[in-house]
Amino acid sequence: ETGVTQTPRHLVMGMTNKKSLKCEQHLGHNAMYWYKQSAKKPLELMFVYSLEERVENNSVPSRFSPECPNSSHLFLHLHTLQPEDSALYLCASSQQDTGDGELFFGEGSRLTVL
Amino acid sequence: GENVEQHPSTLSVQEGDSAVIKCTYSDSASNYFPWYKQELGKRPQLIIDIRSNVGEKKDQRIAVTLNKTAKHFSLHITETQPEDSAVYFCAALKAAGNKLTFGGGTRVLVKP
Numbered sequence: 150e151t152g153v154t155q156t157p158r159h160l161v162m163g164m165t166n167k168k169s170l171k172c173e174q175h176l177g178h179n180a181m182y183w184y185k186q187s188a189k190k191p192l193e194l195m196f197v198y199s200l201e202e203r204v205e206n207n208s209v210p211s212r213f214s215p216e217c218p219n220s221s222h223l224f225l226h227l228h229t230l231q232p233e234d235s236a237l238y239l240c241a242s243s244q245q246d247t248g249d250g251e252l253f254f255g256e257g258s259r260l261t262v263l
Numbered sequence: 264g265e266n267v268e269q270h271p272s273t274l275s276v277q278e279g280d281s282a283v284i285k286c287t288y289s290d291s292a293s294n295y296f297p298w299y300k301q302e303l304g305k306r307p308q309l310i311i312d313i314r315s316n317v318g319e320k321k322d323q324r325i326a327v328t329l330n331k332t333a334k335h336f337s338l339h340i341t342e343t344q345p346e347d348s349a350v351y352f353c354a355a356l357k358a359a360g361n362k363l364t365f366g367g368g369t370r371v372l373v374k375p
Binding site for chain 2: 254
């Protein structure tokens with residue numbers, strides 16, 4: 150299944166590194182999301198982009214910086230992260246105007262911050 | 264904002280028995296309630312959903328019920344099988360909204 154693809158699948162980084170997570174959706178959807186999944190908070194919404202505009206920023210620290218250059222691509226830029234940021238980062242997409250709300254998730258990027 | 268509570272957090276059942284997971288929500292404006300299943304190491308996937316204009320929906324061995332007055336909804340899995348072992352998440356969405364609020368998840372283990 151290639152509806153929503155995320156790269157890399159695994160990432161190990163030091164606290165001073167800068168890295169980016171990439172998400173691409175091939176479903177023609179108009180909304181994309183970043184979720185953080187950890188043992189503490191199983192599915193925590195971070196950012197929502199609708200029609201390439203950020204419509205939700207769920208009090209996420211500035212060391213996480215999203216970018217949505219077009220309706221098919223979503224990035225999460227990472228800078229000076231903390232060990233507690235280690236988690237699975239899930240990208241998702243949906244079609245907003247149908248009112249359906251179904252989210253299609255990618256496989257996730259497993260991030261480890263040393 | 265919306266708050267979704269899910270219980271239990273873990274559930275162990277014998278193969279062939281039924282499993283029930285319950286969720287409550289806080290925002291009476293929510294009108295769409297999906298359930299996602301996440302197998303170990305895989306992505307969450309929608310398994311069933313219900314809208315506020317119906318009280319029950321069934322799809323083979325899974326069913327969902329909704330009580331709008333009490334603001335709670337439940338997932339029922341009958342004749343459980345080992346492949347039903349996974350983490351299940353309930354969620355709630357307001358009409359025309361773009362923020363799906365998830366419950367804390369239920370880890371279901373079906374013992375053969």
